Amino acid sequence: MIAPELEAIGWLSSAEPIALASLRGKVVLIHAFQMLCPGCVQHGIPQTKKIFEEFDPSKVAVIGLHTVFEHHAVMGRDALEVFAYEYRLNFPIGIDKPNEHHVIPHTMMTYQMQGTPTTILIDKTGHLRMHKFGHVTDFVLGYSIGTLLAEETDDEAKLTSSSQQEGRKNLQSNTCGPDECAV
Numbered sequence: 001m002i003a004p005e006l007e008a009i010g011w012l013s014s015a016e017p018i019a020l021a022s023l024r025g026k027v028v029l030i031h032a033f034q035m036l037c038p039g040c041v042q043h044g045i046p047q048t049k050k051i052f053e054e055f056d057p058s059k060v061a062v063i064g065l066h067t068v069f070e071h072h073a074v075m076g077r078d079a080l081e082v083f084a085y086e087y088r089l090n091f092p093i094g095i096d097k098p099n100e101h102h103v104i105p106h107t108m109m110t111y112q113m114q115g116t117p118t119t120i121l122i123d124k125t126g127h128l129r130m131h132k133f134g135h136v137t138d139f140v141l142g143y144s145i146g147t148l149l150a151e152e153t154d155d156e157a158k159l160t161s162s163s164q165q166e167g168r169k170n171l172q173s174n175t176c177g178p179d180e181c182a183v
Contacts, residue, residue, distance in 0.1 A: 007097040027121065055145065064091055
């Protein structure tokens with residue numbers, strides 16, 4: 001399944017809105033959180049910061065999604081900006097679009113999240129590959145990202161196949177004659 005676009009009403013640490021389609025070719029980690037969620041603050045936010053700091057941004061995109069389904073009055077944009085500053089969150093954070101008909105915001109509803117923290121991984125072709133409510137261990141998340149990075153897309157497979165064919169041609173043209181072997 002192609003991962004649905006995020007429905008954000010604003011962004012922190014990003015001059016422009018982020019479209020998931022624009023991130024094709026990268027593995028995408030989305031960390032859905034609330035500021036007042038103990039599991040988010042204790043595990044999810046530090047883990048997301050580590051991923052953002054350790055992985056090459058040309059290969060792994062890290063996005064936070066502030067998705068508020070409770071305590072709406074105290075979790076607005078101003079509070080989120082202070083939270084992001086205090087916790088030194090430098091990765092882009094989208095603010096999930098509130099739902100005028102329900103307490104669950106739009107992206108949270110679209111992805112059928114059960115709560116926060118929620119970890120979402122999207123592969124290089126834009127397909128949803130992990131959707132996990134609750135704490136994901138560093139090992140499992142790192143392994144999952146590494147596995148997705150190692151997967152070849154169709155375009156990468158064509159490039160690999162083309163260079164392998166070129167290599168075979170070079171080997172075939174550099175063959176040995178009866179008296180010598182040319183390079």
